[in-house]
Amino acid sequence: MRDLALAPPPASPLTGGLADRLFETATESPGLPMLAHRARPASATWERITALEFRDEVVALARGLVASGISPGTRVAIMARTRYEWTLLGHALWTVGAEIVPVYPSSSREQVEWILRDSGCVAVLVEDEQGVMTVGSVCAALPRLRHVWQLDAGALDRLVARGEFIPAATVDSMRRIVLPDSTAVVAYTSGTSGHAMGCALSHRGLAFMSDTLLANWGHVTALPGEQAAVLAFLPFSHVYGLMIQVLCVRGGLLMGHEPDIGEESLSSALRTFRPTYLYAVPSLLEKIYKNFLRTAQLSGRGALFERAAGTARDFAAALERQRLGRGAGPGFDLRLQHALYERTVYRRLRTALGGRVLRATSGGSTLDRGLSLFYEGIGIYVHDGYGLTETSGGVTMQPFGREKSGTVGQALPGTEIRVADDGEILVRGPSVFQGYVGDEAATRAVLRDGWLATGDLGRLDDEDYLTITGRKKDVIVTSSGKSVAPTALEQRLRMHPLVHQAVVVGDNRPCVGALITLDPEFLNDWRAALSLPGDAPAREAREENALREEIARAVAAANSSVSRSESVRVFRVLSEPFDVANGLLTPSMKLRRDAIVRHYALEIDAMYQSRTRPGRTPAVDEPSVRDDSDNVFR
Template identity: 30%
Template sequence: MSELPYKSIPEMLKANAARFAGQTAVSYKKGGEWISLSYEHLYERVLMAARGLKKAGVQPGDRVAIFSENRGGWAISDLGIQMVRAITVPIYATNTAAQAAYVINHSEAKIVFVSTRVQYQKLLSVRDQIPDVELIVSYERFMGDKALPVYTLFQLSEISYPLTESEQQEIEAESEKISSEDLLTIIYTSGTTGVPKGVMLTQANMIADAWYGVKQLGGMESSEVFLSFLPLSHVLERTAGYHAALMYGCHVAFAESVDKVVENILEVRPTTMVSVPRLFEKIYSRIYENVHQMNPFKRKLFHQAVEIGRQYVYCRYVHRQPVGLLGIKYRLADRLVFRAIRQRFGGRLRFFISGGAPLDKTINEFMWIIGIPTFEGYGLTETSPAVTLNNIDEVRFGSVGRPLEKTEVKLAEDGELLVKGPQVMRGYYKNPEETEKTMTGGWLLTGDIAKIDGDGFVYIVDRKKEIIVTSGGKNIAPQPMENELKLDKYISQAFVYGDSRPYLVAILTPNLERLLELAHQQNLSYFDMEDLVSHSRVRALFAERIALVNGKLPSYETIKKFVLIARDFSVEGGELTPTMKLKRKVIYETYRDKIEKLYLENGNGGKG
């Protein structure tokens, strides 16, 4: 690990507090105004938090939990925890009280940082289940209950009392004892099935992933502005949108919430962002909805511009050929069409990084066409997370890029992707059995079926456990089909099912805006959304849309029947993980009766 620039995140922060002292490190919105902390000021706040944690009795190796949405306090807490050589245990802000209690108990955290009264109330409701918790530290002021003491981060940090020189020296001396192999964090996988597992990641794991990930992108200037909106409790945002940014002296602005991202983009005008495919799906859908409303001339101009853009992108970036006259055509298309689209992203956005789930090839191409290259990568919580990443010089649409430097990949006999590298976890916390199942001979078994082409680009086919095996013995990957369905202007989300069954069925959620527009145009009579999705004309429309997708597939992969439900799958509803992956078992159990009915109709039931 000697090639890495730092042995720990605290060492990095101290160095950058001097190197980029007056530059903005983080910013967040409070009371309608953006508040910024310079690198020097951030470091001071982190040292104060560390001082408070030491006074609260936190010892090296202790676990300290953070139960919060993204905000400045999250970063200050996490860095303060590391400064005293403790271990950060993030909890998704969307977790229920019971889920949070599991993580707290399993990690044996005695102190929990929370964002608001809402998270505090969750913990208070399960106080009897978390008896070892001694202290709650909140980022907002409110009255707590004597059964669960609460202080603010300001109170813990004793913000009114400047750090003395001796206090700073004592904290820095402690942080200098951190080795690269010390645990930085335990992240409990959200998981699409089963009980969460605590992934143990070291300082070296996360520094290596951030360092080699940025090298794969060709480096980074300190002038970059990140807008952070994915949960910091997820390793993708933490490494790519937070650690990597601070490592290079960049500015990280924390979005107010997922709902405010569009508004915050225009305020912050970021140069780069990390996202999951759901955002790009919504961007793509919204743009094409607007095109649908245009007059015929503008609509034709848009489609011509997109076609020119597609040819230009493939010529310049994929085939690496001179663009010639095509470059002039693209510049004209850009001036007439694409520039206005980019202004909706603040006008400075240079690129996106996409991870967490497969990004549809058509949507990825479109983002490049409009002048916002979107670098799709692949990784797991267990790999800190990045394993592979496309970049401006090496891109293959449909692939997740080539492995990062110092990272090896290979395929097992059944096509499962195996990974070895400096970013691979130490193991699962207090779970040697699962660690042994997942690590073999130094290789991590990813659980993903993949292909690797002659140039070393990796293509993810599907999750090994999610491959559908029909009763006819056909192996079918559901994700590509679901992605194809989601490209339809009327379909928001899709879930394909058919394991051990004679044919495939789907649960679809509609694009409600489009559906309501259709109902208005055709004067459909309905009582509520449940009534509308069961309307015969609506069902006929969705049958037609599925038929268009089926027409591209072999007969055994076609969807024979479907269920249309009146709302999107959601994290709150339990159907999605915090990174927007489908929880297949939950969706099946939730809609079991509707799914089973599709197989019972026409006497074609059972699992035969």
């Protein structure tokens, strides 16, 4: 077992609750713009709320909560998208010492019932009529639930009116008795296997994480003398999105809210809000990259973009070698090429993201090294960090000036990391959760002498950079006994423009296989570019063969990063994506691997049977990957 060397913790420990910083900012800088939201959906105009205005709205709403019987320790669920009202209600709840239970608005009836019952919520805020219907259908099983507030029906205005007789001094006195170790949030895990579990996160834990990030990396969120601006679009129902909210409010960063994460709305929000720092997840960064490529291909500049992307990666890799003391940096020719593409390509790409983004953070899952190098090469370095619900968000970050793409950086100051003999990552520090609500056995299973057993696998290099290799429960063991972590292969597969999703399978099978879904937009463009002659049946057959070979090339490219025994030898292209609606993704968009394997059991069996059918050489012995029986249009 190996320990990671520690840096000193930040200097100013929390003395109260998370709401205190808002009240301090409103007193010290009342006119500071803190929050923003669109005047109406898809509008280019953003309404800004100052620190003083936000505090006053928080106090008014907190008075209404008190009048409704919400008191310290009471749990209230928020089941809404990333809206200004989420942040407003959240801080009002923290002001009176209540505990927030975030719930994804896309959650199923069963998930909603489980979370509200398990947490013992007395109230829930939903967005619309659909949310009311979902909660209403399970109310009979929720004896503690007293209030269902509908946001779009004016619930917050009615709460404010209801609390007019409550003195503001009552709210202030309630805020002052909130202790740092009081529970601030009960955040439920994604529930990739079995029921989701509620993680009790303290005010101290959430504040420690955000304050540490601000103290060590706050200076890179904007140009000197400029207020940092962050566009919040990740769900506050996930600890990563909640971390962004806490960090922005505590750090005085202007936070814009974008509830619609559809491609068109998000693109519009980035262009009009113009953030200086971007918080994202790998899937979004992959999608942005593919959209850049697709736009270039549609305009006949696909080859130019690919050359520019290659130069960006080479330039960033040379810069990395230089800052790590392993090389002299980009040579003259590479600098010349990079300068040319800066004028013709990279500047336009940054403009599509608003034109002001200096850096970004990727979280939620690991980021492909090549993708990280691409973004650095076009002028936006992406920090790949690591954290989980049980650690209130972040655990690691890239050290400024010593960033190493392909890793998730080093432990945050004040946090300890160990890698056990079996490769499991262990974490200890102030941000580690208080335990699973109502499940002492599960808490004891992961908390050992203050160390959190994360369930993630990783390794530390000689400079204490952490690399995530996968989840313990996701490791595939083939029939020959070979252990394979699927994450890296899936990540590489998704980098092909045609591949939308990929799930690696192979437990107790002779080799590793993959289930693949296709990106419909790229598929349409790819078909149009083929321009195959012949009648409809002939064209369809040629398209099918050509597509199968294109996906085989994507698989072969992914295989180049692993050993032969770990490589994908068979694959199947599926006709529909993994989705929350079909139960194959969690509300946080994570794969439900067990559910996927059960759902596609027949397809998986057929995939492996075709590999070993009589008269055919097994795919594992072939020089290239191919599944001749697979109909990619099925």
